Amino acid sequence: MSLRHSLALAAVLGTVLVAGCAMPRLPTLEPWVKPYERERLADPVMKLSRDTLPEKHFEHVRDVREGARGATGVQGGGCGCN
């Protein structure tokens, strides 16, 4: 492990320990949006992806023309298109 990684790890651990000391009684985290309050989130306009094949087509068109890939949540497949 390099010195920089060691220092970063020490900083993270230090922050957690200080947080542990500074917050002896953390309030329990509870879901703040109840199921009956999620009606608007179920509307089609709130979907990140509605239809599979059109999303796959857009993803494919971009994958074969742009250098970047991934993290879009759309399942791609290999091809020799590029």
Place this chain on the structure above:
Amino acid sequence: MAATRAALGLWRRLLALLASLLGGLLAVGGARAVDLPEDKAEALFHSYSGGGVTANGPALLVRKSLFDKVSLAGTVYVDSVSNASIDVVTTASPYRETRTEYGLSADYVYRDSQITISGLTSHEPDYTANTGSLDVTQEVFGGMTTVALGFTRGADTVLKHGSPEFHETAKHWQYRLGVTQILTPRWLMSVNVEALSDYGFLGSPYRVARVFGAAVPERNPSTRSARAINLRLIGDLGSRDSMHVGYRYYHDTWSIAAHTAEIGYSRHFGESWLADTFVRYYTQRHALFYSDNAPVETTYVSRNRQLSTFNDFGLGAKVAWTVRKVPGRYDVKLNGAYEYTRFKFKDFTDIRTGNPYATNASIVQLYVTATY
């Protein structure tokens, strides 16, 4: 002794902190259950046209659940490509070919979890790709948070027209993690990260690079590792409409760094119409071994414009019309989508004119979707 007691106390507090966080996340689930993906069919005609390339064809998806526990989906996707792109017209001959892809997936739900296993096989005359994936999603924190973990493994065979002795392979690995979080009754966000790794023949057996102005076969490294992070936020605006914003950062060991930004707006019109518009901007820095015309001999060299410095800007719209809807039984929708994209290359010269290359493209989709 006092120091030991203090350390123990510290550990207890730390454990209490972690237990409080985990307890909040996991203990609120109760007897909830995620739903299987709904039974659905999609029939799509897709078309891409730009820069001398046209690629179009049909695609079909059918999804059906069995025993309320498993949902099976099958897809067929056909791409008929006619290629007279700038690469092809300046260094080779225009060609036509067809790619056919078959996919099968199974989703299984158990309480708050969904497990998806899928396989894809894609065939072109000179390229075969087989891909297998496993994805698990888990709802936690009373259904406010969805965590997704996934893995994909791909294996490709690369051949070359007119060279029966040419036979290469490539392997691909993808590991992904995603979190979707309900923020308020109107807003939700998602964070997706993915690590991608490729090994083997990662170029094209046809493409040429330029060294001292002379055409030579491109030479790519046989490994490539990439990281991508994608942040998205979507919010209900209160008039049966919504907006979304997204940003992705990508970086890989070929030294490509890319930024993608997207913003969009969606709105219902009456009971039957739904429209979306979006703007997308993409920009990337070129790969370390990319050169428009290499001034020195290097181990690796490529003039693949996908690895160059460029940006593209897209403007798109989608419309969906509900033809018939019987709540709880079925619905049928007709859909159309169009995107116009402008590509501008910084260090890829159109050798016919001597200017930096730029081109436009149009994407058209016409499709029918039905749930039943």
